[in-house]
Amino acid sequence: MPTAEPRTGTGTETPSEPDPDPDPDPETAAETAETAAETAAGSELAAEQTHLAESRAALRRMREHAAGLSADVAADWVSKQFLESLLDQRVAALADHPGTPLFFGRMDHDGTGPATLDLPPTMYVGRRHVHDGDQGRPLVLDWRAPVSRAFYQAGPADPMGWRRRRRFGFQGGELTAFEDEPLDGRALGPSAILTEEIERPRTGPMRDIVATIQPEQDVIVRADLPCTVCVQGAPGTGKTAVGLHRAAYLLFTHRERLARSGVLIVGPNRAFLAYISAVLPALGEVRVDQATIEDLLGAPDAAEPAAVGALKGDARMAEVLRRALWRQIAKPEEGLVVTRGASRYRLADHEVREIAAALRGTVRYANGRASFAQRLAHQILVRMEQRGEAPDDRVQDQVARSRPVKALLDRVWPKVTAEQVLFRLLSDAELMRAAAKGVLDEDEQAAIMWAKPFxxxxxxxxxxxxxxxxxxxNDLIERTPSLGHLVVDEAQDLSAMQLRALGRRCATGSATVLGDLAQGTTPWSARSWTEVLGHLGQDGEVTELTLGFRVPGPVLDYAARLLPHVAPELEAPRSLRAGSDALTVRRVPDLAEAVAAAARDALARPGSVGLIVPDADAAACAEALSAAGLAPEVLGPESDGAGRLLVVPATLAKGLEYDHVIVAEPAAIAAAEARGLARLYVVLTRAVTSLTVLHTTDLPAELA
Structure with missing residues (x-):
């Protein structure tokens, strides 16, 4: 990491002195100039370190002030509990993480541009806002603030009123270097600090990327709340990080609204959610729920053939279910008689049928049942008024709850649960034929019905x-509550019916949809994002990210050999990283021995190590590593994946990344499932620094 400003100088000029030597030695003059530059740079670095210390002290005072506030001012117990919760969240959001830079950038201007006239000449950009409590002076501006947009978007073509961008290098939370980028159009090479931050080895959970967000990513992150955004992202393009940072941005920009309606992150499995769990808290957002599709819909009690699951996940099932539910309503065959005191009031059977027919299918089932009772009661009140009585609303409610109305209601519009309706549909061939007529053919109907009913x-x-x-x-019976914003990662793997379920949870809000069609591994994987957005019930733009920042070029190029076979319509991804020695492909005589040797070599270098294997071989590979004196952890659906050396079943690798990846027997991974080549594409693109492919059998023809 550079320890001084290596690209544009420090911005500090020293006054010229008369030269007593009219003909100085060129080497001596160069050394003197270099020494002066180093001294100036060191002085400026010290000033930046002082600003960091001052900012940390101010953040500590802000946290202490928040911790000292009391909720006793609340008027009642409920308000007090609510206020205490808000204060606890505020204290948690102001936590300082010593190993994380408090700010990572700085912008300077000279006050000549109209966009910067009312701004301080220097602006530090960081993970949260920090101010001097005594003077109210901003020491660090939150990266999500509108003014901070210039740090990500300003460039020679449009400096946005700013003169210079400065990036800071850190080690263990300590500021160790800075690097300046003039915004006047001068051509510069790639940023060393930015490159080093992107390539920095990682162990444990995913980190935020606020210091490295690229302009095209920033546009997605700052999309407004009403907009649903769909990101087709090749491996290593940062689509998951972009989705998480958009959630953080929206929470900052629409705090009050989203505090009421909520934000939810949906990931493919628990291991993935554990991997991304530290990102939002590091950005000060501690109240964002995370869930898998199983958490939302319920864990399965049984498995079934993939073909049957794919058919049940087809969007046509929505119409079948709608018909099945409304067929629970029986045709009224008799009228209604209500007795009140000495009087009897009667509705003819045709009147009852007309009321039921007017409601059927126009409202949700439970609301229709309640409205049916009220409309029956209203007609009874009409009969009362015709006899000269003057009943009020209380009388109508009493009639609606009377025994004759309840009895008719249970016969005609029975109270049902989702489980009851689906049980009848999957076990009653007559109901299935009626509900699926013209939607599913006879073979499809037979396929989804239970062979042995419960x-x-x-x-x-x-x-x-x-x-x-x-x-x-359940939604046809009673409306599903909607959230303010939903982030769905690996959305290409969700069935149409699962997407409809998620769409209901953002029906009055918006969504950020993330995924890669080339990484679709389920039998029902989506083939287009237009289809996905349609099932979600959202209108949105599809943005494609093809420039990779994390996966080295040789690794990405090697995996891209599979693209023509798994997603020929997609553009081949590109990588910013050369990584000339990042890829090793080797045929070995003894897989266990080769795996242990490769793991030992990888552990000798910085960063995390992931051994990705066919699911069936995970236990055996872990035993081989243990026998070799290594200490592996086998990644499971519920594990957090915090170990340095992980044995990763191929089906759990999606969304994860490791500095060094070892892939064992790619042919077996590809042959293990119907979309095995897509699974192999996922597996081969998990490496951040190096990929080692070991095989004893021939590689898949598409890869070789």
Whole structure:
């Protein structure tokens, strides 16, 4: 890491002195100039370190002030509890992380541009806002503030009123270097500090990328709340980080609104959520929920063939379920008689049928049932008024709850649950034929019905696909509450019915949809983002990120050999990183021995190590590593993946990344499932620094 400003000088000029020697030695003059530059740079670095210390002290005072506030001013117990919760969140958001830079950039201007006239001449950009409590002077501006946009977007073509951008280098939270970039159009090479930050080895959870956000990423991050954004991102392009940072930006910009409606992050599995769990708290956002699709819809009780799951996940099932639910309503065959005191009031059977028909299918099932009772009661009140009585609303409610109305209601519009309806649909061939007529053919109907029905809906064992069907039915019965914003990662792997379930959870809000069509590994993987957005019920723009920052070029090029076979419509990704020695492909006689040797070599270098293997071989590979004296951890659906050496089943690798990746037997990974080549593409693109491919059998023809 550079220890002084290596590109444009320090910005400090020293006054010229008369030269007593009219003909100085050129080497001596050069050494003198270099020494002067180093001295000036060292002095400026010390000034920046002083500003960092001052900012940390101010943040500490801000936190102490927040911790000293009391909720006793609240008027009642409920308000006090709410205020205490807000204060606790404020204290947590102001936590200082010693190993994380408080600011990472600085912008300077000379006050000549109209956009900067009212701004201080120097602006430090960091992870959160820090101010001097005595004077109210901003020491660090939050990266999400509108003025901070210039740090990411300003350039020679449009400096946005700024003269210079400065980036800071850190080690262990200590400021060790700076690097300046003039915004006057002078051509410069790539930023050494930016490159080093991108390539810095990582162990444990994912880090934020606020210091390295690129202009095209920043545009996505700062998209306004009403906009639904869909990001097609090749491996290493930072799509997951972009989605998380957009959530942080929206929470900052629309704090009050989203505090009420909520933000939810949906990931493919628990290991992935553990991996990204530290990003938002590091940005000061501690109240964002994370969930998998199973957390939202319910964990499956049973498995089923992939073809059956794909059919149940088809969007056509929504119409089948709608018909099945409304067929629970029976045709009224008799009228209604209500007795009040000595009087009897009657509705003819055709009147009851007309009321039921007017409501059927126009409202949600539970609301329709309640409205049916009220409309029946209203007609009884009309009969009362015709006899000269003057009933009020209380009388209508009493009639709606009366025994004759309840009895008719249970016969005609029975109260049902989603489980009851789906149980009947999957076990009753007659109901299936009626509900699926013209939607599913006979073979498809037979495929999704239970071969051996359960005795009751209470004993039924539901699959993952069934859970999405139950969620659809629940929404047809009663409306699903909507969140303010939903971030969905690896969205290409969700079925149409699962996407509909997520769409209901942002029906009055917006979404950030992230994924890569080339990494679709489920039998029902999406083939287009237009299709995904349609199932979500959202209108949005699709942005494609193809420039990789994390995966080295040779690794990305090697994996891209599979693209024509898994997603031929996508543009091949490119990488900013050369990584000439990043890829090793080797055929070995003894896989266990080769895996242990490769793991030992990788552990000798900085960073995390992931051994990705076919799922069936995970335990055996872990044993081989343990026998070799290494200490591996096997990544499971619920593990946090915090170990330095991880054995990763191929089906859990999606969304994760490691500095050094070892892939064992790629042919076995590709052959393990229907979309195995897509799975292999995922596996081969998890490496940040190096990829070692070991095989004893031939490589897949598409890769070789």
């Amino acid at each position: 005795r009751s809906f209470r004993s039924a064992r539901w699959t993952l696909a069934d859970r999405a069907l139950l969620d659809e039915l």
